Structure formats: C-alpha cells, structure tokens
Amino acid sequence: MQKVDYRNVIFKDGFWKRKETLNHDVTLGAVYDRFKETGRIDAFSCKWKPGDPNKPHFFWDSDVAKWIEGASYDISRTHDPDLMEKAEWLIDRIEENQGDDGYFNIYYTVVEKNGRFTLRSNHELYCAGHLMEAAVAYYEATGRDRFLKIMEKYASYIKSVFMDGDGNVKPAFQTSGHEEIELALYKLYKATGNRDWLELFRFFVDKRGNNPLDPVEEYTQSNLPVRKIRRAVGHSVRAGYLYAAMADYAREFGDSEMAEACRLVFNDITSKRIYVTGGIGSEAHGERFGEDYALGNLSAYAETCASIAMMLFAQRMNLLERNARYADIVELEMYNGMLSGVSLDGDSFFYQNVLEIGDSQNISYSHTVKRRAKLFECSCCPPNINRTLASMEQYFYSKEGNAVYINQFGNSEYCENGIRVVQETRYPMDGKIRIKISGADLIYVRIPGWCSEFKASQGYAKCNGYAVFANPKDIIIDFCMKPVFVKADKRIKDTLGKVAVKYGPIVYCAESCDNIKDLNRIRLNITNPEWEITCDEVHCVCMLEMNGFEVDSPSLDLYSELYSKMINKRIRLIPYHMFANRDVSNMKVWIEKA
C-alpha cells in the first residue's frame, strides 16, 4: 500500500474544507503574528546580542519551521503571495546565517556560540528535522529548491559529524534528544532520492538506546534498542515521532523485527494508554505516558502534538500493515484529540487537552486547561495544528497498483494517473457516502471501528477492516451513524460508572453552559435516551440531546440513598473538540449514567 500525495486530493465543501479554510484565513496568520511579536521570526536574522529582548530559545527554529511547513501545504493550493513572501524572507535569513559547513541553528549561533552538539536535551537535531520537513514541503508546493538545498547541506554536515565521524566537531551524544530528524531525513530521502539521507535516517534509528554516548533513559526512549521496544515510555511526542519513524524504517527496509516492535508498541498504546478522545501521554509531569490504565480525566495531559504524533504513527502503520484499524486511530485523533487543540475561531489553542473541567481541578501545572491560549511559551502545538490542518488530504486515500483505499471520509476528490474517486457525503454529520469511481479495479472502503452495522449498494468482500468492492463505479455506503454509549475497561478508575457518547467518529461532551454548573449532578438515562440529533450546518457536526436527570449533590455519608432528588432533564452534548469555545465552563466527557 502506498501513500497518496496530498496534492492529488481536493476537499470539497464540508468539515475538513472548512477547517482548512479557517487555517488559511485565520490560524496561519495568527500563529505567524504571535511568532513575530515574541521575536521568533526576527530571531532568524541571527542578530540577537546579550542584553537584547527576546532571547532566542533553543526550540524556536522548530516552531517557525512547522509554520513554514504548514504555509507550504497551503501555498500548494492557494499560491498565497503573502505566505510565500513570509516564507521566502525566512529562507533568506536561513541562507544568510547558515555556516559554511552547513550548520544552522539560531540558539547556537547567537546565544551559546561554542555549545554546538554539546547538550542532547537542547533540541538541535529536532530543530534541524523540522527545518528539513519544511524545506521538503516548500519544495513540493512551489517547485523552488533553494531551501531544500540549504537543508541538504545541513544534513550533509550532520552526517559528517554524527555518522562519518570525520569532522572536527565531536558530538557529546549520538542520537537526538527529541526525535524528529528521523522522520525528516526519510522525507528528505523520498524527495531527493539521495541515499545519504536514508543512511543517516537508518543510523539515527538504529543507534537509539544502543550506543555508549547517550544516557539510558525512558524519557527519550533511549532505554532500549528500538527493535526491543514493547511498551510506550517517556515523553509522548518524542515517542510518537520515533515510533512513526520506526514504521517508515520497517516498511522501507522490510525489517520484520522492527515491524513487530511497531505493532506491539501500537497495541500497547491503544489497549492501555490512550484516552477515548485519542489523547496520549496522560501525565503532565514529563509530558509522558502514565501507568497502564492511569487515564485521569481532570488531570489528563494529552498534548495536542502527541495526538498529531499518533496520527503520523497510525498512518504509517496502515501503510505498513494495510489494516483499517490504524486508520480508525487516525480518525479518532482527527475529530477529537488533535482538533480540540484549536478553537472554533482558529485563533487560540490548547496544549493540554483535559477530558474534564470541574471545580476540583488542580491546575497548578497549567493555567490554560479551561480556556485556549493565543500562545504558549513552549509553542510547539499551534504550528503543528497549522501543518496538520493544511495537509489533512494525506490521510484520506492510499493506493496499491490499480486499487484505491478510502481511509477517511469526507466530501472530496482524488485524481491520479487516470484514477478518479469522488466521495459525496455530509460526513461526519451523516454516515451515508456516495462514492463515484473511474479507472480503479478495486476500491477498499474502511469500515469504521465505531460502526456496528452498515449497508452498501453493491456486494463486497471484507479484508483487514475494509469492505472491498470489485469493478466499482457508483457505490452508496451507509455506516448507519447513531449515538452510541461507550464504556471503558474497568481498570480505568476515573470512568467507572460513567459512559462517553460517540456519534460516528466524534466523541461528545457536556458543558455546564448547556446544562448545569455542577456536571457531577447530571445523569444520563441510557435505558431510555430518546435522542434528538440536530445538524450544525456551520460546523458540519451534529449536536445531541437526550434524556437524563438532575440529581442532588452526593450525601457526605458513607452510604446513602442513590438519589434523594431525581428530576428529569434533557442533557445537551456537543462534540468534544468544540468544548471551551464559549465562556469558561465545566466540561465532562465521561458522564455518570443513572
């Protein structure tokens, strides 16, 4: 199974088209403006001196690089001159300030001038990786290769320092302290065909947890050689980027041992350590994976970037194993864990995505769990949203010879080499999809994991979670979307006695502004819900209403009558990704059933 280039897919009006447009109209500009205000943009001039304001941080290169990458995807469709100008200005500065040896890093050029490659935790290779991904994206979007060549020169230098060992610089570590360059080098190789980058990619993956220079630590997944990985550990974004790179590796080199490690760690995450929203990395401390089933709702960390990392990993696992269950996880993140990271007006962001807001919240470790912020000091998530929303097309289709896989659903068209596949649908408001096909012999349509019953207008076989249609032309498939109560494994303590509600791929939540302030006093009537489903045509989602009850505050007694008061009350639920878009409100995904 092969990836389909995002440029061969067009979104038509619907959920993702609107998100993409909002990203173009608002979010790309908003993130750029704030990077400008905070000095991140001007830092690329490398003129900062001690005593100046806005001292560059060692991760600033990566923030802006992700913005360039996102802008590039957008430019491929919009050819927006303003975005192009901004990108070109940044590339000018990178070119100006690149060392003769190829090195480019703002922090080590203007702040710690003699510190190059001395501190593994300082994100040097991580920044290099994001700049490489940006360069590839910019090249593919515009055909201009200046940035690509700059980054190849840098890659060449990195190779000489880390892999060939023939330079004057002796690095104090062997692999990146924050994975990212691995994914980037593989992309650089695919874009240029230069096998040096493939070799360096292989080198960095192989050496992790497997060399004398790096510390042995779970935080950076450096505790084990990668082929021995069975359990997701440490910082969840780092981990997700590594596992995604491992999946690229397994597929590129046909490495079955690596594929097995990928499969097992994916299962580890999805069977024990992922929120119902797709959030991963439950622990704020170390932004890391918690213990098995330790998935608190009020305390959920679930970084936006970690959901994006999980999308990258899951997509590559699907390419590797051709199994729709991986695309299910992509979908879960798309509509929930990732998307809650940006406000409906496209202008503010969550870094951390809690599953509950309540009066008893301990927000000492973060002040922004109740209201999205315009910027974070560590602002990795907003530009990650930029690049993700600008390239959602990449997740929708894949191909294999003359067969096309539909992995995600939405009004869209895929055209390549005489193949044309059109989806006409109101998804995710409705599970009905009309698929028009020409030029393909087989079409694989993912049967979503959330779907217990579906109808198709023509016969099909089933394979790895896909419905397979032969000689297809015009298929109507209906995934019979309906509200579903979801329960969790009872080892997740914080979900006991509670249910989550899903409608199609979308996880719902209750906000107090739609219900009552103390959401601990609402109960869902799961035996007689009497659903009312309303389409919100602006946001292309359904809003839900159902039977429930308002009950008294719990008694302080050890044992007490279940409900001393129990008043019928309709409960209103909104998509989780839409929470915190009105006033500050309490919120619950997992709600007590009566």
Add this chain to the structure above:
Amino acid sequence: MQKVDYRNVIFKDGFWKRKETLNHDVTLGAVYDRFKETGRIDAFSCKWKPGDPNKPHFFWDSDVAKWIEGASYDISRTHDPDLMEKAEWLIDRIEENQGDDGYFNIYYTVVEKNGRFTLRSNHELYCAGHLMEAAVAYYEATGRDRFLKIMEKYASYIKSVFMDGDGNVKPAFQTSGHEEIELALYKLYKATGNRDWLELFRFFVDKRGNNPLDPVEEYTQSNLPVRKIRRAVGHSVRAGYLYAAMADYAREFGDSEMAEACRLVFNDITSKRIYVTGGIGSEAHGERFGEDYALGNLSAYAETCASIAMMLFAQRMNLLERNARYADIVELEMYNGMLSGVSLDGDSFFYQNVLEIGDSQNISYSHTVKRRAKLFECSCCPPNINRTLASMEQYFYSKEGNAVYINQFGNSEYCENGIRVVQETRYPMDGKIRIKISGADLIYVRIPGWCSEFKASQGYAKCNGYAVFANPKDIIIDFCMKPVFVKADKRIKDTLGKVAVKYGPIVYCAESCDNIKDLNRIRLNITNPEWEITCDEVHCVCMLEMNGFEVDSPSLDLYSELYSKMINKRIRLIPYHMFANRDVSNMKVWIEKA
C-alpha cells in the same frame, strides 16, 4: 438512659422469635455437639496428657464459655433441663479444676503448666472474661450463684496478680492481648455490686496502651492510651470489645474525655470503614481494619464476631449518648452482618462474610466464603451467634425514668414496674407498627436511618433521631418501607457504578441461582425498576424482584460499546443474610446499574 434487662422483654411470633427458637432447637445443640466432638467439652475435665488426642487450644475455654452464656439466656425462658445439665456439668469441672488461688484455664493447667501469664497473645484474660460473662448470665438466668462465686474468686486472683501486685506471680504483661475481660468485669460488678471488679475494670482500660510491659502495637489497640483513640485500628473484634468497654467506662464514670474517644472512633468506623452490611474489619490479614474506604467486596473479611462486637459497642453508645443513630447500627448488624453468620437451618456458620462471590475470588485465605461450615478450628463465631440470638431482647428497649425508648422493632412486649409496651408488627416485612402503651409518660420511637418518610397516628416531637410521643396509649406508626437504591462514597472503589438495594433495614443481594451464573452480566434498571415485593412468611422477610438487563460479557477492548447485547430481564434479590443457603452460588451485594 438505662438498659432494659432482656428478661423483661418477650418476643412474640415474628422474625426474632423464630431466630431465637431456631437457636434453641438447633444451633445451641449443634454448637455443643461439635464442641463435644472436637474435645472442647471434655477438655474442662483437665485430664489431657501429652500424646492424647484433642490437645486443648488456649482459646477453647472461651468457645465453651460463650456457649454457656448463650445457653443461660435460653434457659431463662425455656428452663431447658438438657441445657441446664450440660451447663452444670461444665461448672462442676470448672469448680473441680480451679486452683486454690482461684486460677482457671485449661491450657495452662494441662498443656503449658508453668506458663501462666507469660504470653500476652495467648488469650488467658480473654478466656477468663468469657467465663465471667457466662457466670453472670447463668446466675441471672437461674439464680444459682455457684459459677458466679467461682469466677469472683478467679477475678480476685487476677486482681491480686495484675493490679495489687502482691502475689507470687509476676505477669509478663499488663493488659489482655485480646480484650474481653474489661466488658466482663463491668458486668460482674453490675451483677454483684462488688466494687473490686469495677476497680479492676478501670485498671485494665486505663493501662491499655499506657504501660511499659505491653508491646506498642495497633493489632491489640495498645499503641495509644485509650483516651487518645481517634481511629479504629488492628484486629476488629478486639477493637470492638475494647470500644464497648470504653463506652461502659465513660458512662459509669462520667468521663467526658473517654466519651469523646468513643464518639470519634465510632464515627471513624461508620464514616469510612464499615460495609453496607455492617461488616467491619475488611482485611483478612490480621482480621483487621483496613485503610479508609478500602472495602473490597470479594475480599471482604467482615468477621461475624466483629459485627457482634459492633452491636455491643453501638448499644453502649446509645446508652451513653441517647441517640438513635447508634441503634441504627445495631439494627444494621442484626439483620445483615451478624445474621449472615448463621445458615437458615441454624446449623452452619460463616466466620468471614464476603459481599460478593464470583469466579475471580481469591479464596486462598479461607475456604469457607462460599458455603457455611459446621465448625471452624478457631470457632469463636458460632457460640457468639448462640449468645447473641438468645438475648436479642436486650436491644429492643431502653428506659429513662418513666420514659421508654423503642430502639428496635418487632412483635414483642416489654413489662417492668407497671410499664407495659407492646409492639404489634410484621416488621421487617412491613414498616407499620402498632404500639400499645400503659404506665409510661413518654415513648421514644427510633426513626430508622433508612426511612425517608413516615406517618404517625398522633403528634410527636423529634429528639436525637427519635419520635417522642407524650401520654401515649395506642400509636400506629408507619415507616413506609420501600426498596431503596443505595450508593456508596465514591472513594470505595469497588462500589463505583454499582448500587446496593435495601428494603427497610435489610440489605439485599443477587445470587446466581436466582439469576444467571455470571452476575457481572446483570444490570439493574434503576430508572424504571417496577418492583415486585413478595413476603416470605416462613422467614418473615420480603423477597424482591425488579427490572434489569442481561448484557454481554465486557469487551476486551479499552473502549467499547456499553452493551452490545441488552436483554430485558427481571432480577431477583434476596436478603443478604440468606445468601449461600442453597447450592454454592455466585453472589453480589453491589450490583451494576444499567
């Protein structure tokens, strides 16, 4: 408020009359027979020699003493010549084998002849205490004072050894390793008027946790001086007997500091460490109080004797504080935690009373959690049931001048000094009670804690949980019994998402023989239960049936549809104390709600 002698109360046909009759007809004989078979009875001849079978255990005296005490209460009503003969035979042996100094203990007479008062953990004073309680009971039931005098002689010896310090024996400890003698000495004082026993009682209570000879340990509540006690610790039967003795002490001496300790430790137990059935001491290891809210269902220890100890403590707290909430706890134990300790045929017993029987039970620490046993090696509970069921009358009434308190409900009559109070009721099948009164100015009727609404035929005031009627003659009161769903504090992990059902004072459970084998697959429909309540006229209780569902086994997925199958099913519930009276069955008190 003063205790009413059990001999002034008569049960008429109903729940407790039948239990008392069964105790007379079956249980007293069954326990005696098994004590005979195991050598416990013959051990009183003190003829055992090394090499003989049935080597006496150091707690055997107490087992038989509790049986004599139970037989005595029964004799007071039945004058049963067989019971009298057995008791007299035992008293003959005690008299024969009592030392000239007054000492009597089988184990230290025939097994460890030189070990007297050397090992605190060997229950010597505990055995002495139970013999004293038996002697008081036998004296009060028969008017015969031989046994009483024997035990006063023993008490006198104990006082000389422990308190006066003028004997030849130097004890290796200062207070009992298992509390009991404290309660007994106070009873001995009340029966004889001899203040020596009051002094010795005071000495033993004061010295606990407060002397250099005893170990500092929670297990025997010897970690603190008793007035400092705030939290129930250690072995739960030991603790209950101590706290009961402390309540006697506080009342006798008007000691407000001691009363405060009693109040706080009572609150500690009832607010954090008691099962909904009244069971206390959740931990099998050490038969002790667990951490706050650590009240597992499958693992519940909840010894029968501990529930009896809690009845003794609660009754004394009510005498001390005149508050119906204490009598609520007595009632909870009467119908649940204590009563589950004996089978419906009166012939077999639970030592440990679990709140759940399931396939995943870890029964390594006990083999009798699923089926009652005829005898235990450590057989404290069966004769404790004997003495409790033979004297339930003591819990029903109390008095204060010309006022009478009705603390417990049941068909009964109380007569004393021109006062006559008759209860006519089908309680606990029905909450309606007709009370006929003559000779009393005030009648205090406990408003049960489980009752949220009641009606009375005449006006009343409320005081400390009692409805107070002035110049009463003929009152009809209806506590409007109905099935109630009970929830627990959410810190009790094992009850999350579950409810217990109570009907009046009785806690219910589901057994698999009435429902389905895997009780984890039933759900109660709490929003639409459609109760059916059926009277079991033989056992004088109601059986319940309600709407519910049978659902599929839970998915192994981390998240899954709440119920993939959900079939309407009537759920049948029986009183908890009646569980395990048919085949071995799974059982649940806390049942999932749909």
